[in-house]
Amino acid sequence: MNPKRLGVLALKKNRRCFVTHLFLPLSPQPLYNCSMPINEDPILPPQHPGQESPMPPRRRRATRRSHIPTDAEGQAELIASLARRAYPSWELFVYSLVCGAIVGLGYLLDSQAALLVGILVAPLMTPWVGFLLALLTGSLRFMFETLMALFISVIFVFIGGLITGFAALPFMPRTFDNVYLHSRLWIPELVALAVGAVTLVVSFARSEDRPFLPSVIVAYSFFLPIGAAAFGVGAGLPDVWFQGLLVFAAHFALAGILGLVTLFILRLRPSFGGIILSGLALIVFGGILSVLAASGSPSRTEAAIPQFTPTNQIPPLQSPTLSLTPQPSPRPTRTAGPASRTPTADDLTPSPVPLTLEITLPPTETPTITLTIQPEPTYGKIAASEGGGANLRDAPGGNYVMTLLNGTIVETYSEFEIVNGSTWVKVYTQVNGERVEGWLLESVIAYATPAPNFSASSTPTITVTP
Numbered sequence: 001m002n003p004k005r006l007g008v009l010a011l012k013k014n015r016r017c018f019v020t021h022l023f024l025p026l027s028p029q030p031l032y033n034c035s036m037p038i039n040e041d042p043i044l045p046p047q048h049p050g051q052e053s054p055m056p057p058r059r060r061r062a063t064r065r066s067h068i069p070t071d072a073e074g075q076a077e078l079i080a081s082l083a084r085r086a087y088p089s090w091e092l093f094v095y096s097l098v099c100g101a102i103v104g105l106g107y108l109l110d111s112q113a114a115l116l117v118g119i120l121v122a123p124l125m126t127p128w129v130g131f132l133l134a135l136l137t138g139s140l141r142f143m144f145e146t147l148m149a150l151f152i153s154v155i156f157v158f159i160g161g162l163i164t165g166f167a168a169l170p171f172m173p174r175t176f177d178n179v180y181l182h183s184r185l186w187i188p189e190l191v192a193l194a195v196g197a198v199t200l201v202v203s204f205a206r207s208e209d210r211p212f213l214p215s216v217i218v219a220y221s222f223f224l225p226i227g228a229a230a231f232g233v234g235a236g237l238p239d240v241w242f243q244g245l246l247v248f249a250a251h252f253a254l255a256g257i258l259g260l261v262t263l264f265i266l267r268l269r270p271s272f273g274g275i276i277l278s279g280l281a282l283i284v285f286g287g288i289l290s291v292l293a294a295s296g297s298p299s300r301t302e303a304a305i306p307q308f309t310p311t312n313q314i315p316p317l318q319s320p321t322l323s324l325t326p327q328p329s330p331r332p333t334r335t336a337g338p339a340s341r342t343p344t345a346d347d348l349t350p351s352p353v354p355l356t357l358e359i360t361l362p363p364t365e366t367p368t369i370t371l372t373i374q375p376e377p378t379y380g381k382i383a384a385s386e387g388g389g390a391n392l393r394d395a396p397g398g399n400y401v402m403t404l405l406n407g408t409i410v411e412t413y414s415e416f417e418i419v420n421g422s423t424w425v426k427v428y429t430q431v432n433g434e435r436v437e438g439w440l441l442e443s444v445i446a447y448a449t450p451a452p453n454f455s456a457s458s459t460p461t462i463t464v465t466p
Contacts, residue, residue: 068205068266075269079137082205086130088149095123096153099219100160103227107179108164115178115224122219123153124212129204132259135281138273154226154248161227165234172235173434175402179231181388182224183244184405185292190254193221197255201262221251237432250292253285377411377428383446392438396424401438404429410445 069075099122106114127146134143168174196217203211229244231237260278264270270278382404384390389405396419404410410427417424423442428435 068268070267072269078205079133079268083130083133083142085208086126086133086146086204088127088130088146092123092127092149092153093156095121096156097160099123099223100157100227101164102160103157103223104160104162104164104231107161107176107227107231108168110174110176110178112178115182118227119216119220119223122216122223124210125200125215125218125222126204126210127153128218128255129201129259132201132256132263135260135277136263136268136270136274138271138275138277140277143277154222157223157226158230161230162234165231168231168235173432175431176231176235176237177389177403177405179228179235179237179240180405183228183232183240183247185247185250186388189221190251192217193251193255194258196221197258198262201259202266205263205266205268218255221255222248225251246292249288253288256285257282257289375413377413378447379409379411380427380445380447382406382408382410382440382444384444390440390444392427392436392440394438396439397422398439402431402436404431404440410440412445416442 069078099118102118102121103115106112106118127149131143131146131150134140134146168176196214200211200214200218203209203214225244225247227244229241229248232240232244260282382390384406389403389408392401392404393399394401396417408429410429412425412427415426417439424439425442425445426437427440427445428437430436
């Protein structure tokens with residue numbers, strides 16, 4: 001190379017080094033290394049994670065969607081990773097046993113706080129997500145394993161409720177409001193279950209973290225009805241165990257439908273066997289919900305109101321039948337004896353014998369008719385706008401007795417009192433097979449028969465005219 005050309009390049013190099021050190025004296029690493037060859041590129045400063053430029057919202061949404069791969073190989077790796085995370089472990093069974101014991105104790109004490117503590121220690125419901133993944137992929141073995149794990153956990157919760165139900169027998173009769181509350185279908189609880197099921201599936205598929213909050217919501221909807229059913233069996237509460245099982249079936253079916261639909265929306269493509277299993281599962285789950293919705297069970301219990309018409313029937317008096325058929329008198333028989341005299345023609349003519357009939361009639365009984373008119377009850381049901389029930393008290397505005405849930409049938413005999421402008425009605429109902437009476441606010445009762453008039457009647461004025 002021409003020496004003159006080399007001198008120009010060296011001058012440019014030294015000038016660049018001088019300018020670099022002059023304006024960037026405090027730089028931890030110079031932008032240009034003076035000792036490196038001329039033909040090499042400069043060393044750029046490293047970029048720290050906190051110095052990355054923020055992405056626009058549209059690009060961030062696209063990045064989040066890219067967490068679910070669209071190619072077959074990527075989806076296979078994702079499903080295998082999700083299946084490993086959803087595989088049941090020993091924690092599922094241990095925490096299920098502890099949860100069942102605390103939930104049963106909450107039903108025994110009729111404490112909502114104890115029930116919430118029992119649900120907070122419930123296991124993660126990731127095996128339920130694994131069951132949905134098994135349906136989606138068509139894996140019969142994985143479906144059997146996750147389904148059996150869920151079944152065993154439900155059995156552990158059932159055992160806890162059954163033992164506490166037996167423990168409640170010496171204290172009967174008692175009122176267990178929470179048992180009846182969680183053995184019924186409630187619209188707010190179904191909405192919460194829908195949100196929890198969708199959130200659990202989405203967070204489990206897109207994040208490596210454990211989804212505690214949505215898992216608690218799903219466990220609340222699964223385990224509380226099972227605990228109520230078991231407590232009803234142990235305590236001998238009529239129809240509670242069957243209704244609790246129906247509520248659990250409805251919750252499981254609804255969560256299964258929403259979970260499968262969510263996996264489809266996340267663009268997880270099912271296999272051919274998965275399409276068949278998922279279709280059968282959707283049909284079964286939909287059939288369960290349709291049967292329960294058509295039968296109206298096990299929603300709020302509404303007893304049938306007996307329809308009867310009181311009648312006073314007086315048996316007719318039987319009139320005595322008199323038989324006036326005369327009985328013939330025996331004819332005299334003549335007996336031959338020693339003749340005292342010769343009979344004449346007058347003696348041979350028979351004389352008439354008078355006939356006397358004696359009829360004795362029994363005394364006529366005058367029937368005494370006593371008409372006791374029973375007051376006709378008015379039937380209604382509890383329909384409180386808040387709280388899901390109404391408080392029964394021993395007197396108008398008196399001490400608390402128990403809580404009657406909405407839909408409970410009550411009967412009243414128009415006995416009321418007005419206290420501080422509020423109308424209190426005395427009602428009678430059946431709770432756990434025992435007749436209970438008390439006072440309720442008239443505003444919380446919806447009448448099935450014509451509503452009675454609880455307004456005070458005016459005293460009639462009597463005018464005496466001489």
